[in-house]
Amino acid sequence: TEEINTCLRGATYYVKVNGYGKARNPYRLTYDTHAESCTTTCQDDTREDDDTFSQARETTFPLYISTGNAICPNDDDWYSVPLFTGEQLTIDLAFTQSNDQQDLDLHLYRDGTDLWPCDVSNQDPCTPEHGQSGSSNEHATFTAPAGCDDGCQYFVVVRGYNHSSNQYGIGLEIDE
Numbered sequence: 001t002e003e004i005n006t007c008l009r010g011a012t013y014y015v016k017v018n019g020y021g022k023a024r025n026p027y028r029l030t031y032d033t034h035a036e037s038c039t040t041t042c043q044d045d046t047r048e049d050d051d052t053f054s055q056a057r058e059t060t061f062p063l064y065i066s067t068g069n070a071i072c073p074n075d076d077d078w079y080s081v082p083l084f085t086g087e088q089l090t091i092d093l094a095f096t097q098s099n100d101q102q103d104l105d106l107h108l109y110r111d112g113t114d115l116w117p118c119d120v121s122n123q124d125p126c127t128p129e130h131g132q133s134g135s136s137n138e139h140a141t142f143t144a145p146a147g148c149d150d151g152c153q154y155f156v157v158v159r160g161y162n163h164s165s166n167q168y169g170i171g172l173e174i175d176e
Contacts, residue, residue: 002052002054003052003076004052006074007073007074015029015031017029042070042072042073042165043070043072044070044072044075045068045069045070045077047066047069047077050077050078050079051075051076051077051078052076052078053078053080053109053112053155055078056078056079056080056155057077057078057079057080058080059079059080059081059172061082061174062173062174062175062176063171063172063173063174064079064081064170064171064172064173065169065170065171065172066169066170067169068167068169069158069167069168069169069170070165070166070167070168071104071158071159071160071164071165071166071168072160072165073160073163073164073165074160074163075160075165076107076157076158076159077157077158078155078156078157079155079156079157079158079170079172080153080154080155081153081154081155081156081172081174082151082152082153082154083142083144083148083151083152083154083174084144084148084149084150084151084152085144085145085146085147085148085149086143086144086176087143087144087148087174087175087176088141088142088143088144088174088175089141089142089143089144089154089156089172089173089174090139090140090141090171090172090173090174090175091106091131091138091139091140091141091142091156091170091171091172092137092138092139092170092171092173093106093131093137093138093139093158093168093169093170094137094168094169094170094171095136095137095166095167095168095169096136096166097134097135097136097166100134100162100164101163101164101165102164102165102166103134103160103161103162103164103166104138104158104159104160104161104164104166104168105118105126105131105132105138105158105159105160105161106130106131106132106138106140106156106157106158106159107130107156107157107158107159108130108140108142108154108155108156108157109154109155109157110152110153110154110155114157115142116130116131116132116140118130118132118161119161119162120161120162132161134161142154156170156172158170
């Protein structure tokens with residue numbers, strides 16, 4: 001699964017999908033648009049590019065801590081976290097929210113699927129237990145299910161809710 005989030009000025013755009021090498025696979029292409037200004041004063045952190053699963057930051061076992069991070073509108077930060085059956089991942093996201101445009105949420109992906117979906121168009125699955133409250137700081141835990149005896153690749157994603165931006169720190173801890 002690939003995802004691109006970007007602000008484009010009004011014009012006609014074309015998307016070309018290429019297979020890797022000579023690979024051929026069926027695929028689904030979707031897009032969503034909304035009006036916003038591409039002028040931004042948000043300063044992204046120096047750890048870019050980490051905006052997709054293929055650019056995800058590598059984490060360390062059993063503890064990974066990163067401070068001085070930033071989310072700008074439509075600019076997720078991805079973290080790669082390998083987990084084995086029964087391991088518990090604890091995620092702590094630290095940030096100060098003083099208005100609705102500073103709300104950050106957590107998402108957890110595996111095999112291109114958002115296991116914790118939450119966005120303004122579908123708020124029903126949003127839960128504080130998944131790190132998706134409407135206030136400062138988020139906390140979530142996840143236990144790797146059976147079938148990950150050889151390890152499964154998960155991705156923790158920090159996303160601005162409804163195109164929010166903010167500075168943050170993150171801690172990822174794995175307990176066996």
